[in-house]
Amino acid sequence: MVAHGSGVPSAFVADEHVRAAAFETAWARALACTRCPALVASRSQVVVGAGAAAAEVLIVGDAPGAAEDAGGLPLAGRAARLLDRLLEEVGVAPADVFATTLVKCRPPGNRDPSPGEVANCSEHLLAQVELVRPVVVVALGGFVTKLLRGDPAPIRARRGREEARTLGSHPFWLLPAFHPAAALYAPALTEQLRADLARLPELVARGRPEAEAPPAEPEPEVATAPGQLELF
Numbered sequence: 001m002v003a004h005g006s007g008v009p010s011a012f013v014a015d016e017h018v019r020a021a022a023f024e025t026a027w028a029r030a031l032a033c034t035r036c037p038a039l040v041a042s043r044s045q046v047v048v049g050a051g052a053a054a055a056e057v058l059i060v061g062d063a064p065g066a067a068e069d070a071g072g073l074p075l076a077g078r079a080a081r082l083l084d085r086l087l088e089e090v091g092v093a094p095a096d097v098f099a100t101t102l103v104k105c106r107p108p109g110n111r112d113p114s115p116g117e118v119a120n121c122s123e124h125l126l127a128q129v130e131l132v133r134p135v136v137v138v139a140l141g142g143f144v145t146k147l148l149r150g151d152p153a154p155i156r157a158r159r160g161r162e163e164a165r166t167l168g169s170h171p172f173w174l175l176p177a178f179h180p181a182a183a184l185y186a187p188a189l190t191e192q193l194r195a196d197l198a199r200l201p202e203l204v205a206r207g208r209p210e211a212e213a214p215p216a217e218p219e220p221e222v223a224t225a226p227g228q229l230e231l232f
């Protein structure tokens with residue numbers, strides 16, 4: 001996060017204050033959200049996210065499970081510990097990470113979120129991307145990867161391969177990786193997850209990709225520009 005100490009240009013300080021206020025507003029809106037009746041009935045709380053509000057790395061899982069719902073964190077238990085350990089090994093500090101999920105409420109029976117629920121919750125994810133302004137978004141697992149890429153290609157074909165993407169007005173590198181919950185039971189996947197996370201320092205150092213320029217004169221039914229997420 002940007003420090004508010006001496007030597008920080010006042011414009012940056014003001015920008016950070018505005019960002020912090022907007023972040024709190026977006027957080028409160030998510031906490032109060034009741035847009036998905038089935039998930040409101042199955043959740044014990046809304047799991048908005050955790051981590052640094054101005055992180056360079058945004059990690060996106062699918063949806064809270066039972067442990068995440070109980071603890072209020074987007075990733076909990078052994079999977080969370082494995083991810084934390086691997087991030088530490090590759091040199092990514094907790095202050096550089098914000099974690100969240102596509103859908104912020106636990107689906108009943110831990111089923112996949114429905115397309116309507118993902119669409120409902122897109123407002124909250126979009127706000128987080130716009131406010132955190134990450135350099136890299138890590139898509140954890142096949143479900144998230146397919147949705148964030150707008151493409152059914154399997155995670156095995158995409159993992160570890162960064163792509164320039166844009167969500168809202170914010171460009172970033174999208175990096176698919178296996179979900180740590182899957183890696184827990186397959187040492188080979190753990191090694192692949194470690195290798196993919198090891199790309200993070202290099203991608204962060206590279207900086208954000210160029211934003212896609214909007215078409216000068218949009219025509220009706222013109223296809224979305226390459227790199228723009230067609231999530232919802």
Ligand code: SF4
Binds near residue numbers: 036104105120
């Ligand atoms: S999943 Fe998202 S959109 Fe649906 S009720 Fe929870 S916070 Fe709201």
